[in-house]
Amino acid sequence: MSATDTGQLRISAVTLTPVAFRDPPLLNSVGVHEPYALRTVVEVHTDGGLTGLGETYADARHLDRLRAVAERITGLDVYATEELHRRVGEVIARLGGVGGTGLTGMVTSSSTVDRVHSPFEVALLDIQGQACGRPVSDLLGGAVRDTVPFSAYLFYKWAAHPGAEPDAWGAALDPEGIVAQARRMVGTYGFTAIKLKGGVLPPEEEIEAIRALRAEFPGHPLRLDPNAAWTVPTSIEVGRALDGVLEYLEDPTPGIEGMAAVAREVPMPLATNMCVVAFDELHPSVAVNAVQVILSDHHYWGGLRRSKLLSGICDTFGMGLSMHSNSHLGISLAAMTHLAAATPNLTYACDTHWPWKTEDVIEPGVLTFKDGSVAVPTAPGLGVTLDRDALGTLHEQYLSSGLRNRDDTGYMRTVHPTYRATIPRW
Ligand SMILES: O=C([O-])[C@@H](O)[C@@H](O)[C@H](O)[C@@H](O)C(=O)[O-]
Numbered sequence: 001m002s003a004t005d006t007g008q009l010r011i012s013a014v015t016l017t018p019v020a021f022r023d024p025p026l027l028n029s030v031g032v033h034e035p036y037a038l039r040t041v042v043e044v045h046t047d048g049g050l051t052g053l054g055e056t057y058a059d060a061r062h063l064d065r066l067r068a069v070a071e072r073i074t075g076l077d078v079y080a081t082e083e084l085h086r087r088v089g090e091v092i093a094r095l096g097g098v099g100g101t102g103l104t105g106m107v108t109s110s111s112t113v114d115r116v117h118s119p120f121e122v123a124l125l126d127i128q129g130q131a132c133g134r135p136v137s138d139l140l141g142g143a144v145r146d147t148v149p150f151s152a153y154l155f156y157k158w159a160a161h162p163g164a165e166p167d168a169w170g171a172a173l174d175p176e177g178i179v180a181q182a183r184r185m186v187g188t189y190g191f192t193a194i195k196l197k198g199g200v201l202p203p204e205e206e207i208e209a210i211r212a213l214r215a216e217f218p219g220h221p222l223r224l225d226p227n228a229a230w231t232v233p234t235s236i237e238v239g240r241a242l243d244g245v246l247e248y249l250e251d252p253t254p255g256i257e258g259m260a261a262v263a264r265e266v267p268m269p270l271a272t273n274m275c276v277v278a279f280d281e282l283h284p285s286v287a288v289n290a291v292q293v294i295l296s297d298h299h300y301w302g303g304l305r306r307s308k309l310l311s312g313i314c315d316t317f318g319m320g321l322s323m324h325s326n327s328h329l330g331i332s333l334a335a336m337t338h339l340a341a342a343t344p345n346l347t348y349a350c351d352t353h354w355p356w357k358t359e360d361v362i363e364p365g366v367l368t369f370k371d372g373s374v375a376v377p378t379a380p381g382l383g384v385t386l387d388r389d390a391l392g393t394l395h396e397q398y399l400s401s402g403l404r405n406r407d408d409t410g411y412m413r414t415v416h417p418t419y420r421a422t423i424p425r426w
């Protein structure tokens with residue numbers, strides 16, 4: 001009788017594969033994206049022959065922590081995700097130190113244990129789903145929607161990486177460029193909501209870009225996210241100028257106190273993936289009503305089940321829930337889609353960097369966009385399959401790229417040597 005038949009599915013080995021995939025020169029408040037984005041593909045193997053997938057960051061310190069956890073979980077029952085979390089905690093306590101993942105290149109104090117736990121938990125849920133023949137969304141309470149809406153994620157960008165040929169998107173450095181980018185992205189994917197990554201140009205220019213988007217897309221909810229590039233007074237000014245235009249304003253200024261000061265004076269909800277990125281930051285934020293919308297992200301909120309816990313907390317305290325994204329691949333998109341499908345109070349279109357990538361590690365065809373939404377996979381587990389050739393190619397790319405940490409600021413300095421990532425800048 002196999003391990004699956006007896007209900008005993010134990011972890012027999014873990015494979016961690018860092019990969020690098022091409023990324024355009026997208027600008028943000030701390031610099032510019034390097035030619036490659038880094039991710040780690042996590043494969044958890046079981047004695048029953050099933051393998052589960054997870055995807056996470058690949059910055060060097062994070063990878064070291066993943067390796068240490070991988071050694072500690074052999075033999076663990078795949079249903080024992082609480083024990084997994086405990087063991088990850090033990091490993092992180094032994095290794096010492098916090099931070100050090102270059103998560104977004106932004107200020108963050110996200111819990112290290114949750115961040116390291118996440119891809120293993122996702123992989124275990126993938127295995128559980130395969131074992132019982134149900135999609136991961138069923139393990140999270142069942143899909144309450146068949147498709148998950150995502151938003152167009154616009155970036156100011158250069159036409160090309162220094163010394164390279166222009167990419168297919170071209171430059172976007174003014175309102176016309178941003179509107180052209182939006183037309184192309186909405187036209188290709190059918191997105192019904194639009195987010196602009198700000199914090200790049202002086203605020204009045206970004207206000208102008210948002211107004212141009214409003215004129216071009218009168219029915220699309222709009223969001224602006226300057227990643228804490230503005231002071232409190234500037235944030236209030238921008239918030240008031242965009243009254244009635246934005247569905248929410250994301251991280252205008254740093255910190256819970258600063259966000260609370262802005263929230264008291266602007267007409268729209270404030271959202272964050274910077275000042276509340278871990279469970280211990282929820283209470284201080286709720287106490288001063290710093291944010292009205294949390295952008296969840298299973299990669300640093302501790303996986304899919306802990307993201308559901310976050311959704312319950314948001315519900316309890318009357319906060320809205322949206323979803324954050326960094327550069328990611330298909331394993332993450334599958335996990336995000338299952339989670340969003342099974343989270344009733346996730347009422348905003350989720351962020352995704354998906355349109356910016358041209359390479360992946362999964363076999364194509366399962367995750368496709370129609371009218372801006374992705375159909376929730378119905379196959380057992382996450383419903384995606386690794387493309388081993390692609391995985392090998394992107395791993396080779398990781399080795400040859402020489403990149404081992406995300407460093408948007410350092411890369412910007414190679415072009416503008418005096419550049420400083422000043423937060424807030426305006
Ligand atoms: O990829 C970027 O440049 C974004 O700025 C990313 O790092 C942020 O984490 C993210 O998209 C956000 O919403 O703040």
Ligand SMILES: [Mg+2]
Pocket residue numbers: 225227250251272273274324
């Ligand atoms: Mg953000």
